[in-house]
Amino acid sequence: MMWITFMFLTLGCISTSQAADDCRNVIPECQQDPATWTGCYEDRITTCDQRGRNQGVFRQQMNSSQEVEVNPTKNHRVCIPSSALRESRGDLHKEEVLVVVTTINSTYFKQSIPRGRRRMEQPHQPVRKILGELVLVVKAGNSPVANLSQPVKLFFKHEKMVENGDCVFWQESGAEDGTGHWSTNGCTTNKTDEEFICSCSHLSFFAVLVNPALSVDEKNAVNLSYITYVGSALSVLFAFISLFIYIGLHRRRPEKAIGMHMQLTGALLCLHLGFLLSSLWVLMLGEKEDSWVCRGLGLFLHWSLLATFTWIALEGFHLYLLLVRVFNIYVHRYLLKLSMVGWGLPTVVAVVCGISGVYGKYTLEFKDSINRTSTSKICWMSSDFPQRLLVGYITMAFLCLVILYNSCMLGLVVFKLWRIRAGRGGYESSSDWKKMQKEKGPRLWKDCATVLGLSWVLGLPWGVASSTYLNVPLPGIYLFTILNSLQGFFLFLWSVALSFKSRSDSNSSTRDPSSQKMMTTSFNN
Numbered sequence: 001m002m003w004i005t006f007m008f009l010t011l012g013c014i015s016t017s018q019a020a021d022d023c024r025n026v027i028p029e030c031q032q033d034p035a036t037w038t039g040c041y042e043d044r045i046t047t048c049d050q051r052g053r054n055q056g057v058f059r060q061q062m063n064s065s066q067e068v069e070v071n072p073t074k075n076h077r078v079c080i081p082s083s084a085l086r087e088s089r090g091d092l093h094k095e096e097v098l099v100v101v102t103t104i105n106s107t108y109f110k111q112s113i114p115r116g117r118r119r120m121e122q123p124h125q126p127v128r129k130i131l132g133e134l135v136l137v138v139k140a141g142n143s144p145v146a147n148l149s150q151p152v153k154l155f156f157k158h159e160k161m162v163e164n165g166d167c168v169f170w171q172e173s174g175a176e177d178g179t180g181h182w183s184t185n186g187c188t189t190n191k192t193d194e195e196f197i198c199s200c201s202h203l204s205f206f207a208v209l210v211n212p213a214l215s216v217d218e219k220n221a222v223n224l225s226y227i228t229y230v231g232s233a234l235s236v237l238f239a240f241i242s243l244f245i246y247i248g249l250h251r252r253r254p255e256k257a258i259g260m261h262m263q264l265t266g267a268l269l270c271l272h273l274g275f276l277l278s279s280l281w282v283l284m285l286g287e288k289e290d291s292w293v294c295r296g297l298g299l300f301l302h303w304s305l306l307a308t309f310t311w312i313a314l315e316g317f318h319l320y321l322l323l324v325r326v327f328n329i330y331v332h333r334y335l336l337k338l339s340m341v342g343w344g345l346p347t348v349v350a351v352v353c354g355i356s357g358v359y360g361k362y363t364l365e366f367k368d369s370i371n372r373t374s375t376s377k378i379c380w381m382s383s384d385f386p387q388r389l390l391v392g393y394i395t396m397a398f399l400c401l402v403i404l405y406n407s408c409m410l411g412l413v414v415f416k417l418w419r420i421r422a423g424r425g426g427y428e429s430s431s432d433w434k435k436m437q438k439e440k441g442p443r444l445w446k447d448c449a450t451v452l453g454l455s456w457v458l459g460l461p462w463g464v465a466s467s468t469y470l471n472v473p474l475p476g477i478y479l480f481t482i483l484n485s486l487q488g489f490f491l492f493l494w495s496v497a498l499s500f501k502s503r504s505d506s507n508s509s510t511r512d513p514s515s516q517k518m519m520t521t522s523f524n525n
Contacts, residue, residue, distance in 0.1 A: 088141025231485025
């Protein structure tokens, strides 16, 4: 026991005095004390023995009056200004400074959420990954280097297109377990087609946090593409047919709900048509630069997506007026006012984004289990535009609010139906009540079909859109692709059902007054 105690007490002295200390053993030995392992690594890496040529450690005395450029790996490059080298000398007036640049596997860095941000963190926020799973270590001299007037430049190459990235450095939490977090303080990020360029005002452990690629292999990516293209083509066809059906219905029965269904169908037609045109245009372009046509198609696709969401929200608002404020409803030029909101709001947002330069060629990356990467391109929001994620998050937030509101409206529909079916409310005679009891089975199927049809009109399948944002299993991605690529077809079925209902109502008297009053999708002035 005394011998073991003596070995631990003298471990630091022995490790620094032995010239034959192998650089490959520095991390395992420093992690014996996790709380200070990064500081131990910075000290030991300057004196360890580089046995072999493939250890990836650049260590050399450099002139402090000149800028230093180092390439520790083929994917990393560091440019240290002379001002940083002079500051690293401290009180010493030596002309030369020891510069050490190397890379460490990111698995050695154990993350913890800072206390001030724990309440703000979203529980389902996707975990961002380290680009290339490597952390770049930059050290110069013996004095700390911070608040530089001339920043240190760090270049991280990415062989494949990535979603987006942020330059970060490792900041320890001070805990005994050696945990910390990645911080962007003092670092700015610029992204090109080939690399991330980080400008930082200090020296530390640096990395680039990127969004994870979707866990879809090449075969499934091709299958999803075929499903999307075929489903969108069918949606364009059936949405076009639905417009003619609604025009015929509106001529026979000029009701406001039919006019709103026409607007929603038109927006959905533009959405799927814009998707097909944007995808085909990129396939024709190949790897060429963004053109004004691609930017215009991206604007049209975003505009039609916002228009679809807006009209879905207006459908929920109209349903609210039907179910909650049934009596004494009069809105002057109701459809005109809704049209100004349904088409005007998306137009304003799309024009502002277009002026800001948001739109262009967008690249989505897919990665399989063996890290083979495939990409898919579309005219959408440009991958090179820094604020693209902000615009995307705002669009997603708008969709979530619409789906939440319309889900409440659909729940209100189910509650109203349950109250109707549970009692005799609305039936003037016992014969009507007995007749309803005999038709209880068929009426249940009709109510289910009505609720299902309303869920499509209210856009509830868009709620599965979170499967493309969260790290969900592959079946969730297939479900979202199938449901939303065939939206035009399902709205066509709804238009056909309304057409048959219109003919049935015109050929027979009202058989269920209260049910029709609750479930009709129109109201008169």
